[in-house]
Amino acid sequence: MDGRIFNLLVESFPKMLVPCLKMTIPLTLISFGCSLVIALVLALVQVAEIPGLKQLARLYIWIFRGTPQIVQLYIIFYGLPSIGVMIDALPASIIALSLNAGAYNAETLRASIQAIPKGQTEAGYLTGLNFLQIMRKIVLPQASRIAFPQLFNSLISLVKTSSLASSVTVIEMFSVAKKIAGITFEPFILYCEAAVIYLMVCTILTLVQDVCEKRLNIAWS
Amino acid sequence: MIRVKNLHKSFGSNEVLKGIDFEVDNGEVIAVLGSSGSGKTTMLRCMSFLEKADQGEITFDEFHHDMVTISRRDIHKMRMHMGFVFQSFNLFANQTALENVTTGLTVARKIPKPQAQETAHEMLKKVGMEDRALYYPAQLSGGQQQRVAIARAIAANPRVVFFDEPTSALDPELTGEVLDVMKKLADEGTTMVIVTHEMQFARDVADKVVFMDGGSIIEQNGAKEFFESPQQERTLQFLRRSSKDYNYYI
Ligand SMILES: Nc1ncnc2c1ncn2[C@@H]1O[C@H](COP(=O)(O)OP(=O)(O)OP(=O)(O)O)[C@@H](O)[C@H]1O
Ligand SMILES: [Mg+2]
Numbered sequence: 001m002d003g004r005i006f007n008l009l010v011e012s013f014p015k016m017l018v019p020c021l022k023m024t025i026p027l028t029l030i031s032f033g034c035s036l037v038i039a040l041v042l043a044l045v046q047v048a049e050i051p052g053l054k055q056l057a058r059l060y061i062w063i064f065r066g067t068p069q070i071v072q073l074y075i076i077f078y079g080l081p082s083i084g085v086m087i088d089a090l091p092a093s094i095i096a097l098s099l100n101a102g103a104y105n106a107e108t109l110r111a112s113i114q115a116i117p118k119g120q121t122e123a124g125y126l127t128g129l130n131f132l133q134i135m136r137k138i139v140l141p142q143a144s145r146i147a148f149p150q151l152f153n154s155l156i157s158l159v160k161t162s163s164l165a166s167s168v169t170v171i172e173m174f175s176v177a178k179k180i181a182g183i184t185f186e187p188f189i190l191y192c193e194a195a196v197i198y199l200m201v202c203t204i205l206t207l208v209q210d211v212c213e214k215r216l217n218i219a220w221s
Numbered sequence: 222m223i224r225v226k227n228l229h230k231s232f233g234s235n236e237v238l239k240g241i242d243f244e245v246d247n248g249e250v251i252a253v254l255g256s257s258g259s260g261k262t263t264m265l266r267c268m269s270f271l272e273k274a275d276q277g278e279i280t281f282d283e284f285h286h287d288m289v290t291i292s293r294r295d296i297h298k299m300r301m302h303m304g305f306v307f308q309s310f311n312l313f314a315n316q317t318a319l320e321n322v323t324t325g326l327t328v329a330r331k332i333p334k335p336q337a338q339e340t341a342h343e344m345l346k347k348v349g350m351e352d353r354a355l356y357y358p359a360q361l362s363g364g365q366q367q368r369v370a371i372a373r374a375i376a377a378n379p380r381v382v383f384f385d386e387p388t389s390a391l392d393p394e395l396t397g398e399v400l401d402v403m404k405k406l407a408d409e410g411t412t413m414v415i416v417t418h419e420m421q422f423a424r425d426v427a428d429k430v431v432f433m434d435g436g437s438i439i440e441q442n443g444a445k446e447f448f449e450s451p452q453q454e455r456t457l458q459f460l461r462r463s464s465k466d467y468n469y470y471i
Contacts, residue, residue, distance in 0.1 A: 126271070
C-alpha cells in the first residue's frame with residue numbers, strides 16, 4: 001500500500017470516529033428509544049381494540065411503512081418550514097427516524113403480544129387485573145422476549161439509516177466522510193473506510209445481542 | 222348467592238345457550254354435566270364475562286346487572302370475588318408458582334408484598350405445592366400446574382370458584398391429585414361450580430348436579446337423586462354412555 005493512502009486512512013480515521021461516537025451512535029440510540037415508545041403505544045392501542053385509535057394506528061403504520069424514509073425526512077426538514085414549522089436539522093432527523101422505526105417496531109410488538117396465549121390474559125382478568133396491569137406484568141415481559149431479535153434488527157438497521165441525516169446538514173459520520181472525500185479526491189478509500197466503521201459498530205451490536213439473548217433464555221424454564 | 226336469568230348466547234348463527242336459568246347458593250358445590258358442545262364452557266365464560274352474553278341478567282350478592290349492558294368497571298368489581306380454573310391451567314409463564322399466586326393480591330388488590338406472600342405460601346401449602354413455590358410453570362407437571370392454578374384462584378378468598386374441566390388435560394395418574402385438592406376445598410365450604418366429566422367425583426363431592434343438553438339445562442337435582450333417579454330420558458342416556466358401569470350404581 002502506498003504511503004499516501006496509508007496516511008490518509010490514519011488521519012481520517014479519528015475524524016470519522018469522533019462524529020460516529022458523538023453523533024451517529026447517540027442519534028441512533030435516541031431515535032431507537034423514541035421509536036420504542038411510539039411502537040408500544042401503537043401496539044397497545046391495537047391490542048386493546050380501542051375504537052378510533054386502532055384505525056389511527058393502522059393509518060400511521062400504513063403511511064410510514066409505505067413511503068421512503070428520506071422523503072419523510074425531507075418533508076419534516078425542508079417541507080414543514082413552508083407551512084411555518086421550523087425544526088432544526090438534528091431534532092428533525094430524530095423525529096423522522098423515530099417515527100419511521102416506530103411504525104416497524106409497532107408491528108413487531110403487536111405480533112409478539114398476539115403470540116402470547118390468550119388464556120393468560122383471560123386468567124389475568126379473572127385474578128382481578130386490568131388491561132394495563134396484564135400487559136405490564138404478564139404479556140409484555142413475554143412478548144419482549146419474542147420481539148427482541150426483531151427489535152435488535154431494527155436497531156442495527158437504524159445505525160445505517162441514521163446516515164440519511166447527512167442529507168439535512170447534520171454533521172455525522174457519513175457527512176464527514178463525504179467532506180474528506182471531496183477535499184482529497186479519494187472517494188473510494190474514504191467511503192470504504194466509512195463502511196468499515198459502520199460494520200464495526202454493527203458487529204459490536206451483534207455481539208451485545210448474542211449476550212442479551214443468552215441471558216433472556218435462561219429464566220422461566 | 223349467584224343467580225343468572227335467561228342467559229342467551231350465540232356464536233354467529235349457532236345458538237349455544239338458549240335461555241339458561243342458573244342458581245348457586247353459598248357453600249354449595251355444583252357439578253355441571255353434559256355432552257361435548259352442550260354449552261357448559263360457554264355458560265361459565267358468560268358468567269365470568271370472558272364472553273359477552275346476548276341476553277341475560279346476573280345477581281351476585283349485592284351486585285345486580287344486565288349481562289349485556291354491564292360496564293367494564295362493574296365486571297371488574299364482580300370478578301374481584303370470583304376465581305376461575307381453566308382446563309389448560311393458563312398460568313403466567315413468566316412468573317414462578319409463588320408469583321402466580323401473589324400477583325392478583327399485590328397488583329390487583331394492593332395487598333403489601335410480605336402479607337401477600339404469606340397468603341400465597343399458605344395457598345400453595347393447601348394444594349401441596351409449597352416445595353415448588355419458586356418453580357416456573359414450564360418446570361411443573363400438568364397436575365402441579367393445575368394445583369398452582371387452583372391456589373391462584375382461591376388466593377383472594379373469592380366467594381365462588383368456577384372450574385372448567387380442571388382435569389381434562391391431565392393424565393389419569395395426575396387427575397387424582399387435582400381432584401383431591403378440589404375435594405378438600407369443597408369440604409372447607411368453598412362455593413364451587415365445576416364443569417366435569419368425572420362422574421364419580423361429581424357423585425361424591427357435588428351437592429347438586431346440573432345437566433345441560435343442546436344449550437339448555439334440562440335437569441337439575443341433588444347429586445344423589447340425579448344419579449339414582451334421573452328424570453329425563455336424555456339424562457339417562459348420557460349417564461349410561463359416560464360411565465359404562467352406570468347400571469350397577471342404581
Ligand atoms: N369462540 C367461539 N366461537 C364460535 N363458536 C364457539 C366458540 N366457543 C364455543 N363455540 C361453540 O359453542 C358450542 C358450545 O361450546 P362449549 O365449549 O360451551 O361446549 P362444552 O359443553 O364446554 O363442550 P366440551 O365438553 O367439549 O368442553 C360448540 O358448538 C362450539 O363449537
Ligand atoms: Mg368445555
